[in-house]
Amino acid sequence: MSPRERIVHALLGCLMAAAFAVLYAPIILVSVLAFFPALRGKVDWSNPSVEAFGKLAGNASILEALLNTLIVGLTTVAVSLALGTLLAYRTSRRNDWVSRLVEFVIFLPFLLPPIITGLSLLSSLQQAGIPRSLVTVVIGHVLFVLALVYRLLLNRLRSIGASIVDASHDLGASGWQTFRYVLAPSLSSALLTSGVLVFALSFDETLITVFLSGDDSTLPIRLWAMIRVGFSQDINALVMLVLAFSVVMTVAIAWLLQARRSRAAG
Amino acid sequence: MTDDSLSIGISAPGRKPVFNGPALFWFVICALPVVAVCLPLGLFLATGFWHVDNGTMVPALSLDNYVNFFSNPTYVSVLLQTLTLAAEVAAGNMLIGFGIAYFIWRCPPVWHFPLLVLGTIPLLMSYIIKLYALRSILGNNGFLNQALVAVGLFDKASDLFLFNQTSILITMGIIYLPFSILPIYLTLERIPLSLLHASADLGGSAWQTFRHVTLPCSLPGTVVGGMFSLILALGDFVTPQMVGGVKGFTFGRLIWSQFGMAFDWPFGAAMATILLVLSIGVIVIAGAIIKRTEAI
Structure with missing residues (x-):
């Protein structure tokens, strides 16, 4: 690098920082x-405690919301992986x-903007007389993430190549047997990556969910x-836990993708 | 054994199966997402031509909603304001995102992955939480004000950073920035080193190489990054509500309000159709730019 390039590099480094x-x-x-703990906007720095986390464990509505999120997330993962894999195949x-x-x-x-997906589903449910529930939330989430699963799986399937599938057919395997014994083993890492990614997206999805979740x-x-009401230590505690969870999931996804990439390269 | 078992994968000509199980299966699998996306979307778009009478929707086709929208200067100005806002967010994020992605790309390779992950983590962090955190920083009582007062730049806490259009711009810029870092980096990474070496060997200066090789080669990623910011900013209705306050009305929020307080679903659907047309326009333009650069 020339001195001038070095200056640009340093400036961009500052921008990134x-x-x-x-x-x-x-x-x-x-x-x-x-x-x-904070009192009237003043934070009491002298008195750290984990009290707020304890209070969370006793908050029934938060625990219920957490349970709903897990149910929706896992169902979305299962449905979108199955559908996405079949479509990619x-x-x-x-x-x-x-x-x-x-x-x-x-x-x-x-x-498209999430508001369009959310509103079109909401409006159709309303006209069809279908009540909103966790099922409708799952439908919204699956539609939102399906493209990602499809893309990741299709890339993987294309890298495997058609000849191995043709070989399996030539040896007399049925479509299902080929899928089960030939393709599925080499898809496992792509499925794992997509699964974690879908769960992370479903876990945070807000802009579509708000239209589709009923009670x-x-x-x-x-x-x-x-x-919307304001700031409190409880919210901060919950926020911290959710953030920690998201960070762990993102790092896991990045690590899985990287492992695949370096395997593909080497 | 019949000769069926011998002709696996090859259907004998002139013979039709009595019941084609797999074909039906694939039909259902393909039809499922198509119906689940197109049917609601189609119905919803049709609603935009309806109207509300005594609290119920009347399915009579008319262009009234669109006429109402475009003949009302308040609505049109909200749309134009939001378009400007989204364009500013997209332009800012393309610029800053490119700077960051370029920096990461020019770092020693060991740094690429950790820095990229650091730039991507916020992408999967709860959207609501990011808004909450930013609001607590930008507010009158927030840390930004406290810091500025402590340093002596401001005499007293200012309302400059919350509940106006500027706060929406800042917040959207921050929230959507990771959407542009990642695609830009991914296209930069795909530029073959030989291309850069060739340019240098042919006597191109660092600036010429950047201007004629790096920049055009990374354009697809930059366009995708800008497209994400633009579309998300156009339709966002939560950010303006959380940090925009009364003054921060945007198009997304206008649509949202038709389904809440105003309860005029057909009018909301008509405005959502306008948003849809704009978004598709953005996607088509982005696609065309990408196709053109990849053809060169």
Whole structure:
């Protein structure tokens, strides 16, 4: 690098440091505040405690929201992985107009503003007379994440190549046997990555869920309702736990993707 | 054994199966997402041509909702304001996101992965929590004000940073920034080193290489990053509500209000259709730019 390039590099480094500080400072601050009681806007720094976390464990509505979130997340993972894998498998075998139509359609909820997906589902449910429940939330979440699962799985299937599937067919295996014994083992890492990613997205999904959840709210919706009222140590404690969970999941996803990439490269 | 078991995978010509199980199975699998996306969307778009009479929706086709919208200067100005806001967020994030992605790319390779993860973690962090945290920082009682007063830049806490259009701009910029860092980095990483070496060997200066190789090659990622920010900012209705206060009205919030307080679903659906058309326009333009750069 020339001296001038080095100056640009240093300046960009400062930009990144500043941006990361802005991205992380607020959430770190909120997390730290979970340990300190505050009175009328003044934080009592002398008295750290984990009392707020204990109170959370006794809050029935939060625990219920957490349970709902887990149910929705796991169901979304199961449904979207099954559907996404099948659709990707079909495209990898037969890239016809049906595949292209499906591809276009499932990318819509992912690319369009969430408010459109949420409202169109809400409006249709209303007209069909279907009450909102966790089931409708799962439908919304599956539509939102399906494109990602499809993409990740399709990439993996394409890298496996068609010849191994043809070989399996030539040896007399049925479609299901080929899938079960030939493809599934090499898909496991892609499935794991997509699964964690889908769960993380479902865990935080707010903008579609708000239209589709009836009386059973998920954690982000419950948090939103709490936050609208104001700030409190309880909220901070809950926020800290949710953040810690998200960070763990993101690092896991990044690590899984990286492991796949380096395996593909080496 | 019949000759069926011998002709696996090859259907004999002129013979139709009595019941085609797999074909039906694949039909259902493909139809499921298509119906689940298109049917609600189609119905919803149709609602935009209806109207409300005595609290119930009347399915009579008319363009009244659209006429009402475009003939009302308040609504149109909210739309234009939101378009400007979203464009500012997208432009800012493309610029800052590019700077960060470029920096990471130019670092020694061991740093690439950790820095990229650091830039991506906020993407999967709860959206609501980020809003809550930012609001607590930007508020009158928040840390930004406290810090500015402590340093002596401000005499007293200011309302500059919360409950106005600026606070929406700042907050959206911060929340959507990771959406542009990741795609830009991914395209930068795909530029073959040989291309950069070739440019240098042919006597290109660092700036010329950047201007004629790096920048065009990374354009697809930059466009995708900007597209995400733009579309998300256009339709966002929670950020303006949380940090915008009364003054921070945006198009997304206007749509949202039709389904709450105003309870005029057809009018809301008509406005959502306008949002849909704008978003599809953005996607089509982004797609065209990407296709053109990849063709070169």
